[in-house]
Amino acid sequence: MIEFLNFIPLNLKAMETSTKSLISIEKSKTSKIDKVDFDNLAFGSVFTDHMLVCDYKNGAWENPKIVPYGPITLDPSAKIFHYGQSIFEGMKAYKDIEEAIWLFRPLDNHKRLNISAKRMAIPEIPENYFMEGLSALITLDEKWIPKKAGSSLYIRPFIFASGQGFHASPANEYKFMICLAPSGSYFSGKVKVLIEETYSRSANGGVGYAKAGGNYAGQFYPTQLAIEKGYNQVIWTDDNTHEYIEEAGAMNIFIRINDTLITGPTSDRILDGITRKSIIEIAKDENIKVEVRKITVTEVVEAAKNGSLKEMFGAGTAAVISPISTFGHKGTDYDLPELQESYATRLKNRITDIQYNRAEDKFGWRYKL
Amino acid sequence: MIEFLNFIPLNLKAMETSTKSLISIEKSKTSKIDKVDFDNLAFGSVFTDHMLVCDYKNGAWENPKIVPYGPITLDPSAKIFHYGQSIFEGMKAYKDIEEAIWLFRPLDNHKRLNISAKRMAIPEIPENYFMEGLSALITLDEKWIPKKAGSSLYIRPFIFASGQGFHASPANEYKFMICLAPSGSYFSGKVKVLIEETYSRSANGGVGYAKAGGNYAGQFYPTQLAIEKGYNQVIWTDDNTHEYIEEAGAMNIFIRINDTLITGPTSDRILDGITRKSIIEIAKDENIKVEVRKITVTEVVEAAKNGSLKEMFGAGTAAVISPISTFGHKGTDYDLPELQESYATRLKNRITDIQYNRAEDKFGWRYKL
Numbered sequence: 001m002i003e004f005l006n007f008i009p010l011n012l013k014a015m016e017t018s019t020k021s022l023i024s025i026e027k028s029k030t031s032k033i034d035k036v037d038f039d040n041l042a043f044g045s046v047f048t049d050h051m052l053v054c055d056y057k058n059g060a061w062e063n064p065k066i067v068p069y070g071p072i073t074l075d076p077s078a079k080i081f082h083y084g085q086s087i088f089e090g091m092k093a094y095k096d097i098e099e100a101i102w103l104f105r106p107l108d109n110h111k112r113l114n115i116s117a118k119r120m121a122i123p124e125i126p127e128n129y130f131m132e133g134l135s136a137l138i139t140l141d142e143k144w145i146p147k148k149a150g151s152s153l154y155i156r157p158f159i160f161a162s163g164q165g166f167h168a169s170p171a172n173e174y175k176f177m178i179c180l181a182p183s184g185s186y187f188s189g190k191v192k193v194l195i196e197e198t199y200s201r202s203a204n205g206g207v208g209y210a211k212a213g214g215n216y217a218g219q220f221y222p223t224q225l226a227i228e229k230g231y232n233q234v235i236w237t238d239d240n241t242h243e244y245i246e247e248a249g250a251m252n253i254f255i256r257i258n259d260t261l262i263t264g265p266t267s268d269r270i271l272d273g274i275t276r277k278s279i280i281e282i283a284k285d286e287n288i289k290v291e292v293r294k295i296t297v298t299e300v301v302e303a304a305k306n307g308s309l310k311e312m313f314g315a316g317t318a319a320v321i322s323p324i325s326t327f328g329h330k331g332t333d334y335d336l337p338e339l340q341e342s343y344a345t346r347l348k349n350r351i352t353d354i355q356y357n358r359a360e361d362k363f364g365w366r367y368k369l
Numbered sequence: 370m371i372e373f374l375n376f377i378p379l380n381l382k383a384m385e386t387s388t389k390s391l392i393s394i395e396k397s398k399t400s401k402i403d404k405v406d407f408d409n410l411a412f413g414s415v416f417t418d419h420m421l422v423c424d425y426k427n428g429a430w431e432n433p434k435i436v437p438y439g440p441i442t443l444d445p446s447a448k449i450f451h452y453g454q455s456i457f458e459g460m461k462a463y464k465d466i467e468e469a470i471w472l473f474r475p476l477d478n479h480k481r482l483n484i485s486a487k488r489m490a491i492p493e494i495p496e497n498y499f500m501e502g503l504s505a506l507i508t509l510d511e512k513w514i515p516k517k518a519g520s521s522l523y524i525r526p527f528i529f530a531s532g533q534g535f536h537a538s539p540a541n542e543y544k545f546m547i548c549l550a551p552s553g554s555y556f557s558g559k560v561k562v563l564i565e566e567t568y569s570r571s572a573n574g575g576v577g578y579a580k581a582g583g584n585y586a587g588q589f590y591p592t593q594l595a596i597e598k599g600y601n602q603v604i605w606t607d608d609n610t611h612e613y614i615e616e617a618g619a620m621n622i623f624i625r626i627n628d629t630l631i632t633g634p635t636s637d638r639i640l641d642g643i644t645r646k647s648i649i650e651i652a653k654d655e656n657i658k659v660e661v662r663k664i665t666v667t668e669v670v671e672a673a674k675n676g677s678l679k680e681m682f683g684a685g686t687a688a689v690i691s692p693i694s695t696f697g698h699k700g701t702d703y704d705l706p707e708l709q710e711s712y713a714t715r716l717k718n719r720i721t722d723i724q725y726n727r728a729e730d731k732f733g734w735r736y737k738l
Contacts, residue, residue: 042536043535043536044446044534044535044536045533045534045535045536047445047446051445069445071442071443071444071445072442072443072444072445073440073441073442074440074441074443075440075441076416076420076438076439076440076441076546076548077413077416077525077548077550080449080450080582081449081455081527081529081546081582082455082457082525082527082582082585083582083583083585083586083589084453084455084581084582084583084584084585084586084587085582085585085586085589086450086451086453086586088451118590119587119590120586120587120589120590121586121589121590121593154535156446156451156535158450158451160450161586164414165413165414166412166413166414166459166523166525166550166552167411167412167413167414167555168585168588168618168619168687169589169592170589170593177445177450179445179446181446181535183535186536196574198574199574199575200572200573200574200575201572201575202572202575203569203570203571203572203573203575203608204569204572204608204609205565205567205568205569205608205611206568206569206570206571206572206587206608207583207586207587212453212583212586212587213449213450213451213452213453213454213582213583213586214452214453214576214581214582214583214584214586214587215453215583216451216452216453216454216537217452217453217454217455217489217490217530217576217581217582217583218453218488218489218575218576218581218583219537220452220454220489220490220538220539221487221488221489221490223538224490224539239572239573239574239575239608239609240573240608240609242574249537250537318537
């Protein structure tokens with residue numbers, strides 16, 4: 001069994017003292033912001049004026065710098081092109097009505113990035129580089145944070161192998177970057193999912209729990225096949241029996257049977273989603289009965305047939321909470337009921353109210369920039 | 370079960386007629402060749418004067434061009450950095466004593482590249498772009514083909530997602546490139562391997578059979594752990610029981626028990642190695658008894674204990690045939706005997722004699738440039 005690091009809450013105050021000295025800033029001479037239609041944002045396709053870049057060379061991360069957003073140059077033998085050595089995180093920045101900027105559990109993203117780094121043999125990024133980099137970059141481009149409901153500033157920290165050579169071994173140079181993309185919803189409209197029974201996302205002892213680039217490319221083809229059949233996403237199952245529900249690639253999966261909310265346990269095959277674990281805590285706080293246990297496909301199909309399956313939804317940073325309207329399995333589509341008072345809506349309201357500073361944050365998850 | 374394309378031999382003559390019209394060439398004004406120490410080449414760390422680049426845009430592969438070897442420029446949101454959408458091939462060019470240049474089964478590499486492409490949702494590359502690109506590039510840089518025994522010109526065709534955006538879906542733009550690297554041996558000295566019992570390389574229904582970038586990065590950390598224990602490579606086992614021998618990441622695995630040569634069957638978890646299948650055919654031609662069947666770890670350990678395990682070796686383009694001197698399993702090292710007349714040596718001589726045009730090629734594998 002692979003050991004996971006625990007997420008230990010750190011002292012946020014201690015970190016803020018040295019801010020602004022670490023990061024050098026080269027400002028863009030012009031801004032692209034006037035060319036952006038903030039009322040019609042797609043997901044992750046428009047980028048702000050600046051980006052953070054930090055190189056790993058000679059065994060150490062160099063000082064991070066903020067520069068105008070623009071192309072990067074690499075040798076064709078850079079290992080990212082050949083061996084997929086890359087990891088990333090997904091985060092969002094929120095503005096409240098008083099224009100204060102908030103992040104949501106950013107230290108958890110830093111911890112998870114380093115968990116991914118370890119599994120992918122990438123050097124870990126120091127916490128102050130990550131946190132101060134985020135802070136300086138978002139502050140600089142804060143006008144790009146969308147105000148329209150449902151839109152947000154999507155934050156993409158990522159690390160990839162820039163070192164050269166065709167030997168199949170870890171690179172000796174890396175780039176850590178942060179880019180910002182004002183974004184609309186990840187899904188538009190109802191989400192139909194297909195429970196996969198042929199392809200798989202991850203192996204026992206593999207890299208499924210890491211936010212590694214290759215985990216995503218491997219899902220594209222099976223997802224395309226599902227899209228051709230009229231679904232939006234695939235719900236992955238275990239690679240050995242296809243009987244256990246795992247995750248949906250871009251989100252963790254929750255199901256509600258009668259009044260119990262159930263989600264699968266994380267493992268070395270399943271991403272430890274920050275939205276997922278927040279939803280578990282909020283649901284408990286709402287006095288919803290929560291079970292974290294293995295979910296079988298048979299159980300979900302039976303529950304759909306006998307009417308006890310009330311809801312299914314995905315949870316993730318990009319997708320927030322995305323209610324599933326239909327799931328397909330072995331050629332049959334099962335429609336979920338439309339509830340007046342769904343857990344999905346209730347939990348989405350609770351978490352977004354915390355994220356946008358519209359309500360008390362009893363969990364201490366909000367992080368002010 | 371996933372269907373695999375068959376490798377159908379094509380008419381080589383038909384393809385040669387249109388050569389040299391398709392590829393545009395911009396020659397380098399200077400050559401770096403005088404700076405290279407051809408007597409002390411590492412693997413894949415020095416590159417020739419030119420490279421081939423071909424872009425996929427607006428739904429089609431544009432005309433390929435050969436340009437001076439140099440950096441490439443990409444948007445930071447290019448999907449290769451985020452979602453690991455990349456595939457590659459490994460090939461070699463050989464020069465005979467009359468300076469004629471030979472490839473080994475290049476059409477099989479093209480077929481396999483497109484099998485990988487399909488699984489990774491990458492547009493397939495036309496055969497003439499691949500073959501004519503190879504031919505024009507290697508002919509232009511033919512002085513770079515090393516003559517020293519054990520050295521060769523390693524050829525790296527690869528395709529990666531250059532299209533932009535953070536949506537986790539296939540890119541709309543790609544780059545197909547070929548780079549050339551005069552290279553020494555992949556392994557130096559004896560190869561010690563560790564039979565893995567915790568980590569895994571691939572899942573049933575996953576991408577293990579594709580030469581996808583992410584398959585390699587996922588191996589780096591477990592391989593580092595093995596290296597720290599004194600081994601060179603990991604022999605992967607199935608992710609469910611760790612009882613079946615799969616492959617060694619950079620090579621397929623053969624074992625010899627008494628006088629029978631055994632290798633595992635290919636599957637959706639195991640790369641269909643071109644050296645592997647050539648070795649199977651050569652061994653049969655040598656009247657060696659060959660079995661393609663599942664190999665259990667228990668069987669290998671038992672054979673090592675009772676002395677019936679005579680040889681283990683890896684087979685791959687980069688590694689050619691690499692005899693294994695020791696394998697480790699559950700804390701015990703098992704040394705292989707040193708044979709005077711090993712299958713490994715005999716088969717390596719046969720295949721390299723074909724590759725370097727030192728012997729008859731009754732199989733029709735050699736391909737003259």
